[in-house]
Amino acid sequence: MIRELRVDAARCTHCRQCLDVCSTNVIGWDEGRDRPYAQFPLDCQLCCICEDACPAGAITVIPNWGLKYYPDYLSKGGMERVKRAHNG
Numbered sequence: 506m507i508r509e510l511r512v513d514a515a516r517c518t519h520c521r522q523c524l525d526v527c528s529t530n531v532i533g534w535d536e537g538r539d540r541p542y543a544q545f546p547l548d549c550q551l552c553c554i555c556e557d558a559c560p561a562g563a564i565t566v567i568p569n570w571g572l573k574y575y576p577d578y579l580s581k582g583g584m585e586r587v588k589r590a591h592n593g
């Protein structure tokens with residue numbers, strides 16, 4: 506489960522690779538803003554494959570810390586990813 510799928514609009518090249526790799530169909534396409542968004546945030550597995558697939562480093566998975574403890578996410582450097590996202 507995620508609180509936010511953060512997309513850096515300045516970096517996103519609109520390639521849609523993040524949509525293609527998400528096996529749970531969490532990521533949809535916001536036609537108005539021309540960028541990805543979390544259409545089914547409750548289904549996110551925190552696998553971070555979307556982050557790894559983004560050639561522009563434009564997408565960051567922000568977990569919902571209040572609901573669950575995510576050892577897998579943390580073991581993959583999740584906390585560092587979140588810190589980078591918050592610090593720009």
Ligand code: SF4
Nearest residue numbers: 527549550552553555
């Ligand atoms: S972390 Fe995994 S499940 Fe969640 S949006 Fe990214 S690819 Fe999909």
Ligand code: SF4
Nearest residue numbers: 517518520521523559
């Ligand atoms: S993979 Fe990255 S650059 Fe491509 S649409 Fe997704 S966020 Fe934008």
